[in-house]
Amino acid sequence: MTTTQFPLSIRASAESEGENAIFHKIRHEILAGNLPANERLKVSDLAKKYGVSTNPVREALQQLRGEGLVVFTPNQGARVRTIDxxxxxxxxxxxxxxxxxxxxxxxxxxxxxxxxxxxxxxxxxxxxxxxxxxxxxxxxxxxxxxxxxxxxxxxxxxxxxxxxxxxxxxxxxxxxxxxxxxxxxxxxxxxxxxxxxxxxxxxxxxxxxxxxxxxxxxxxxxxxxxxxxxx
Incomplete structure (x- = not known):
């Protein structure tokens, strides 16, 4: 197996490109602490960072919300939960x-x-x-x-x-x-x-x-x- 930025062979497969790939990337950055606790997650900024449209980013944030890693607050949008x-x-x-x-x-x-x-x-x-x-x-x-x-x-x-x-x-x-x-x-x-x-x-x-x-x-x-x- 080859090693990429995601060791443990934790990599999105070819069919997982798009929403799933962005989901894995954002989740990894949250868990690794590259996106700090309580940081606001702006869809447009994340889309630009990963070179994708805003739709896969929105979908990824909803998935992360389901996992409890992202918190949505009225009038404030999405923020990173604290990994304690x-x-x-x-x-x-x-x-x-x-x-x-x-x-x-x-x-x-x-x-x-x-x-x-x-x-x-x-x-x-x-x-x-x-x-x-x-x-x-x-x-x-x-x-x-x-x-x-x-x-x-x-x-x-x-x-x-x-x-x-x-x-x-x-x-x-x-x-x-x-x-x-x-x-x-x-x-x-x-x-x-x-x-x-x-x-x-x-x-x-x-x-x-x-x-x-x-x-x-x-x-x-x-x-x-x-x-x-x-x-």
Missing amino acids: TDFVRDVSEVGQQLEPYLVRFFAETASQDDIDRLEAIQDEIERLNFSDKGKHADLDCQFHTTLYGNHYNRVAYKLWQQHRQILWAISTRVPVAIGRREAIFHEHRKLIDCIKRQDIDGTADTLYHHVRDAGRHLVDRLSIVQRKQGT
């Missing part, structure tokens, strides 16, 4: 319930080729050793997509993709602590080991703690950044 630690916690907690459910199917059905792919991706993650945050994010997404991508429940899988997009975009605001980096390596290897042994409960339990600890780390780091910024 409560929001991050809530999104993360959904993942804690969803991802163990998804991984059980993989643990039950994984082939040797699947396991070899996981190990190859993890080898590359460890060789990179967080030297490039975007590339790490892309590899990490490949790792988790391998775990969930063939699940029969496409609604659940698409929900995971949505939550992944949100948490990754927010994570671009903060550095990853050294201790968390080491924990990620250990947790991924433990997941692979459980899958090799066809330990379905162990796989799900390991993934639950992996997602929980990742969410807690992001909340803690974001809290530190926001305190420093006085937000």
Whole structure:
């Protein structure tokens, strides 16, 4: 996979150009903090910025309103909602319930080729050793997509993709602590080991703690950044 401005393979597909592409771009900028909290979102300015007509921008803002990322106020138009630690916690907690459910199917059905792919991706993650945050994010997404991508429940899988997009975009605001980096390596290897042994409960339990600890780390780091910024 190639890396663009949206790691984790979170990119609009060719058929998603227009309204959906603009939606993803604006959402990413809100979550990454490039569009600050409470900033007014003027349709004409956004259309000029992204080189599109005003219609796809209006549609994107309505979609973002539905996700709770944009707030419409009478006589004031659209503004960016505050991305606070409560929001991050809530999104993360959904993942804690969803991802163990998804991984059980993989643990039950994984082939040797699947396991070899996981190990190859993890080898590359460890060789990179967080030297490039975007590339790490892309590899990490490949790792988790391998775990969930063939699940029969496409609604659940698409929900995971949505939550992944949100948490990754927010994570671009903060550095990853050294201790968390080491924990990620250990947790991924433990997941692979459980899958090799066809330990379905162990796989799900390991993934639950992996997602929980990742969410807690992001909340803690974001809290530190926001305190420093006085937000």
